[in-house]
Amino acid sequence: MAVLEKGSPHRASRSLSEWLHDERVRSVLYQAIVAIVVIAVARYLFINTSENLQARGMSAGFDFLSTGAGFSIAWSVLPYTAGDSYFHVYLVGIGNTLMVAFVAIICTTLLGFLVGIMRLSKNWLIAQVASWYVEILRNTPLLLQILFWFLAVFSLLPRPNKSLSLLDLFYLNNRGLYIPAPVPGDGFNITLIAVLVAVGATYAQAVWARKRHFDTGQRFPAFWTGLGILFGLPLLVFLVTGAPLTFDYPALKGFNFLGGASVPPAFCALLLALVIYHSAYMAEAVRAGIMSVSHGQTEAAYSLGLRPGMTLRLVIIPQAMRAVVPPMISNWMNVVKNSSLAIAIGYPDLVAVYMQTSLNQSGHAIEIVAMVMLFYMSVSLSISMALNYYNKIVQLKER
Amino acid sequence: MAELTHTDAVFTPKPSQPPPPNTVGVVGWLRKNLFGGPFDSVMTIIGAGLLAYFAYGLFQYTIVNAVWEADSYRECLDVTQGAGACWAGVDKWMNNYLYGRYPDAEQWRVNLGGIILAVWLAPFWFEKVTQKIAVGVSAVLTYPFLAGALFLGGDNGLFMQAMSSVALTLFAAVWLNVAACYSGRRSLGAVLVQVTGFAGKDDRLYKWVYLAAFAVGFVVAFIFQSTWNLAPVQTTNWGGLFLTLVISGIGISTALPSGVILALGRRSKMPVIRVFCTAFIELFRSVPLITILFMAVTMMPLFLPVTLNPDKLVLVIVAVCIFAAAYMAEIVRGGLQAINTGQYEAARAVGLNYWKMMTLIVMPQALKLMIPNIVGNFIGLLKDTTLVSIIGLYDILLMVRASGQDPKWLGMHTEPMLFAAFVFFVICFAMSKYSQHLERTIGGGYGRR
Structure with missing residues (x-):
């Protein structure tokens, strides 16, 4: 009746080879070997590093962060003047990276949806155009596209005194893109508060409409109401408080534009290249997502008497989103990561100002590389956490 | 009632009208x-x-x-x-776009290297050839040494000489095997056994026959290659499309094996191994390639002994391989997860051990399932290789930029970029079409998932 446990019948009398063939012993052994090798390599690298640092007369540590960086940064979202600390440079770099990535993510999502739907169009020409757009963009390197937009488009724009202009409000020339800058007056804060209130109210009414729909079966036009609240309330408050917002318009003074807000050509080129390149990937995600909803779903919805618009909104899109969102979010992550190619055209993003300029000046390679990697890792970890959360919500609830 | 039963009326449909x-x-x-x-x-x-x-x-x-x-x-x-x-x-500038600053007189070596690789891998597409896996493995493991000896020239030490001799021997073996297969024999091994008169004797003696044949081939190859007198070409002179293909080629050929190992490690039951693999994969997947490249050229020299003084190209290749392996690992893991648990259990039930289960049952299915992603990853790697231009390696993209800064051709940006885009498009598009073809022919072979 003795139940023989695998590999451990008579512990005392086993030979060495028997002992080595025990799966659990082996498992421990393998892990120990791996751990020892990793630790040995780490120790080896550490010793080398400290010797190298000593030979170069450098010290490791984050003390340099508080010392002043002697260089200037061409353009930054956060205020910066030459002589601010290296830590400030780090923050400025993060600001610039997030700025371009954020705008690119919004634009690329919109463009990607458009192209993805175009690829599924019944119109042969439109579908072909969209599919070649995707093929060409996906099969050429992003860096090449960035350089193309920068060197072959934005660098060849006219000088400021011959700028391209739109409505005399927006100007585009080889120094960058100039747009009117909003200048908030007294009491503009009230409008901002109204925006927050409107967002809350929209959410509340959406929840209420959903509950009512579930309880009574009656539909409530939550989308249009929400849109009304979202834009109407702030606008109303804005007008009631006397429209406390003026614009600072760019104007040509001498050889350059003054006033307004401006972004450098490198920003425009990078943004355009990122948006166009990733929109091709986004389009593929959208197309694959919509294709993943079987035609039977459409037929079932029609047979229940839903109109085509409602079928799309209530049956197809909710199911397609389940397949679209994960690749879409990983695409967003790629946008953030690929914005680091800014360095090739001199847009001062995190990698350019911190990993290149600051590293060359201070020489603290290990600390700086670690800090930059830390930033990208925390962005990507938070994005993948959001993704996991989303997946948990939309997972098919199977009984 | 009776009239109705024996009626002569035969249903003759009217000819249908043509469609509008x-x-x-x-x-x-x-x-x-x-x-x-x-x-x-x-x-x-x-x-x-x-x-x-x-x-x-x-x-x-x-x-x-x-x-x-x-x-x-x-x-x-x-x-x-x-x-x-x-x-x-x-x-x-065409010569520079293709070869970088590789000396004109020595460029035949690059061409020859490319031709050797193509000829080496060609048997993959021959129907009758057996042991195709051996063809692939031999090329991946030994071709880099032969190519390195050829491209670098000069004296690279005994190890490189030995390894390129091994490569030459295996290259010859691959084609002798092709000849054997097409002359109606089963394989090169069978021919060797027959010729030496060991046919019908103990199977265990066969491996000595193979080994002896290999040794003879090795000696011949070693003597042959020691007569080479190639002028040394520094890696700093490598460039253009050639350099792009060298870096991405090494990245591509190491990505799959290392990705498989990392993926298995991440799914392992041993916590220490799992933690290390997961940390490695997540670390290098979550940062942009350019930061890994910077790490390689700024941080790596600090990590290594001063005496080693590694070549920049070597550091970059290591960085690209690490990056490629981390991405490939996640793709392979996706494939492993898609395989039904029943497959694992069935493999265990017939008594296969872990490695046999993985190599014979699970991996073939998982990799087939993932062909589109794997090739997509290769295409991405080829495109990402252009990033080495940022840290100053003269790949095709940096050559393109350099040509626009040449005083004679100052401002010529659009044309070279269109050319480079065309080159990349042709290579990548061909790869993606070929992957679709593979997917149709071998990917869905089992029909059931």
Whole structure:
């Protein structure tokens, strides 16, 4: 009746080879070997590093962060003047990276949806155009596209005194893109508060409409109401408080534009290249997502008497989103990561100002590389956490 | 009732009418696919207009107004006024786009290396050839040494000599095997056994036959390659498309094996191994390639002993391999997760151990399932290789930029970039089409998932 446990019948009398063939012993052994090798390599690298640092007369540590960086940064979202600390440079770099990535993510999502739907169009020409757009963009390197937009488009724009202009409000020339800058007056804060209130109210009414729909079966036009609240309330408050917002318009003074807000050509080129390149990937995600909803779903919805618009909104899109969102979010992550190619055209993003300029000046390679990697890792970890959360919500609830 | 039963009436259907003329043929196709409704028609007209405009512009720029013969960009501009491409400059720089600063007189070595690789791998596409896996493995493991010896030239030490001799021997073996297979034999091994008269003897003696044959081949190859007298070419002179293909080729060929190991490690039951693999994968997947490259060229030299003084190209290749392995690991893991647990259990039930289960049952299915992703990853790697230009390796992209800064061709940016884009597009598009073909032929072989 003795139940023989695998590999451990008579512990005392086993030979060495028997002992080595025990799966659990082996498992421990393998892990120990791996751990020892990793630790040995780490120790080896550490010793080398400290010797190298000593030979170069450098010290490791984050003390340099508080010392002043002697260089200037061409353009930054956060205020910066030459002589601010290296830590400030780090923050400025993060600001610039997030700025371009954020705008690119919004634009690329919109463009990607458009192209993805175009690829599924019944119109042969439109579908072909969209599919070649995707093929060409996906099969050429992003860096090449960035350089193309920068060197072959934005660098060849006219000088400021011959700028391209739109409505005399927006100007585009080889120094960058100039747009009117909003200048908030007294009491503009009230409008901002109204925006927050409107967002809350929209959410509340959406929840209420959903509950009512579930309880009574009656539909409530939550989308249009929400849109009304979202834009109407702030606008109303804005007008009631006397429209406390003026614009600072760019104007040509001498050889350059003054006033307004401006972004450098490198920003425009990078943004355009990122948006166009990733929109091709986004389009593929959208197309694959919509294709993943079987035609039977459409037929079932029609047979229940839903109109085509409602079928799309209530049956197809909710199911397609389940397949679209994960690749879409990983695409967003790629946008953030690929914005680091800014360095090739001199847009001062995190990698350019911190990993290149600051590293060359201070020489603290290990600390700086670690800090930059830390930033990208925390962005990507938070994005993948959001993704996991989303997946948990939309997972098919199977009984 | 009776009259009805023996009626002569036979049902003869009228011949069906032809379909309405506007639903068949060219008109029908046009109506269905381009002019299905007012909105559709408007879209078609707008789309066709835009397409014609761009196609006409591109045609004018690249062909009609282009200049094919000139000595400087200034000359081109005088002729075209900027309305046409200056292909003369691209032509003058072509050698640099392809080979970088590799000496003209030595470029045959690069070509020869490429040809050897193509010939080595060609048996993959021969139907009768057996042991295709051996062809692939031998090429991946030993070709880099042969190519390295060929491209570098000079004296690279005994190890490189030995390894390139091994490569030459295996290369010969691959093609002798092809010859054997096409002359009706089972494989090169069978022929060797027969020729030496060991046929019918103990199977265990066969491996000594193989080994002896290999040793003979090795000695011949070693003597052959020791007669080479190749001029040394520094890696700093490597460049252009050649360098791009070297870096991405090494990255691609190491990505799959290391990705498989990392993926298995991440799914392992041993916590220490799992933690290390997961940390490695997540670390290198979550940061951009450019930061890994910077790490390689700025941080790696600090990590290594001063005496080692590694080549920049080697550091970059290591960085690219790490990056590629981390991405590939996640793809392989996706494939492993898609395999039904029943497959694992069945493999265990017939008594296979872990490695046999993985190599014979699970991996073949998982990798087949993941062919589109794997090839997609290869394409991505080839494109990402252009990032090495940022840290100053003269790959095709940096050569393109350099040609626009050449005093004679100052400002020539668009034309070389169009050329480079065309090169990348052709390679990547061919790869993606081939992967679709593979997916159709071997990917869905089992029909059931």
